[in-house]
Amino acid sequence: MSPEVTLRPIADADVEALAALWQATGLTRPWNDPRADIARARASHEAEILLAVGDDGRLAGSVMVGHEGHRAWxxxxxxxxxxxxxxxxxxxxxxxxxxxxxxGIEKMHLLIRPENDRVRAFYAAAGYGEQKRVMMARWLDGRPLDA
Ligand SMILES: CC(C)(COP(=O)(O)OP(=O)(O)OC[C@H]1O[C@@H](n2cnc3c(N)ncnc32)[C@H](O)[C@@H]1OP(=O)(O)O)[C@@H](O)C(=O)NCCC(=O)NCCS
Known part of the structure; x- marks a missing residue:
């Protein structure tokens, strides 16, 4: 059964708890400062960080969502x-x-590391399917990509 939560956009007072949640759930990477990601999403008109907050006011969950006019991620x-x-x-x-x-955005996208079967099953249960595409990327400062 779902715990009782309220959904709302992030506020200033949530930043440290959110960074701690991402740390506790293994979503942070050494090269990614979560506070910088939070600040950039909050500064954008085309992105939002939505929080699930329990009756006791504690942070229960998060999602960052954004679009560039074509697709949402x-x-x-x-x-x-x-x-x-x-x-x-x-x-x-x-x-x-x-x-x-x-x-007005009709399609949602997300990326999962290929070995992450747990999360793949979670999104499959939510109706998501795999689309065969090749994702290419480049660090703009020229450093090598990780695997
Ligand atoms: C992935 C995550 C967000 C799922 O949240 P959750 O609250 O545990 O998931 P829910 O309870 O809403 O599950 C929804 C559905 O997914 C299924 N599901 C969830 N975890 C699953 C798993 N490990 N294996 C198979 N199915 C799973 C549930 O069975 C449920 O399906 P149902 O309603 O048909 O029974 C959570 O486990 C998490 O925070 N993980 C760590 C962070 C992470 O990896 N995030 C994803 C980044 S891409």
């Missing part, structure tokens, strides 16, 4: 470890989808 879908498996992840995905649909 979700990042940082995270549920506090103690609250996982109770439907909250599904609620956050739906909130991101609703955010995109309200802006």
């Amino acid at each position: 979700m990042y940082y879908v995270a549920v506090a470890p103690a609250l996982q498996g109770r439907g909250l992840g599904r609620i956050l995905v739906k909130a991101a989808e609703d955010w995109a649909a309200a802006r």
Whole structure:
């Protein structure tokens, strides 16, 4: 059963708790400062960080969603470890989808590391399918890509 939560956009007072949630759920990477990601998303008119907050005011989950006019993308879908498996992840995905649909964007995208079967099953249960595409990337300062 879903825990009781309220969905709302991030506020200043949430930043440290959100960075801690991403750390606790294994979503941070050494080369990515979560606070910088949070600040950039908050500064954009085409992105939002939505939070699920419990009755007690504690941060229960997050999703970062954005679009560039063509496609929407979700990042940082995270549920506090103690609250996982109770439907909250599904609620956050739906909130991101609703955010995109309200802006006329018809398709949601996300990236998963190929070895991450758990998360793949979660998105499959939410109706997502795999599209065969080759993703190419380049660090603009020329450093090598990781695997
Ligand atoms: C992935 C994550 C957000 C899922 O949140 P959650 O609240 O545990 O998921 P839910 O309870 O909403 O599950 C929704 C559906 O996915 C399924 N599901 C969830 N975890 C699953 C798993 N490990 N294996 C198979 N199915 C799974 C559930 O069975 C449920 O399907 P159902 O409604 O048909 O029974 C959460 O586990 C998490 O924060 N993980 C760490 C961070 C992460 O990897 N995020 C993804 C970044 S791309």
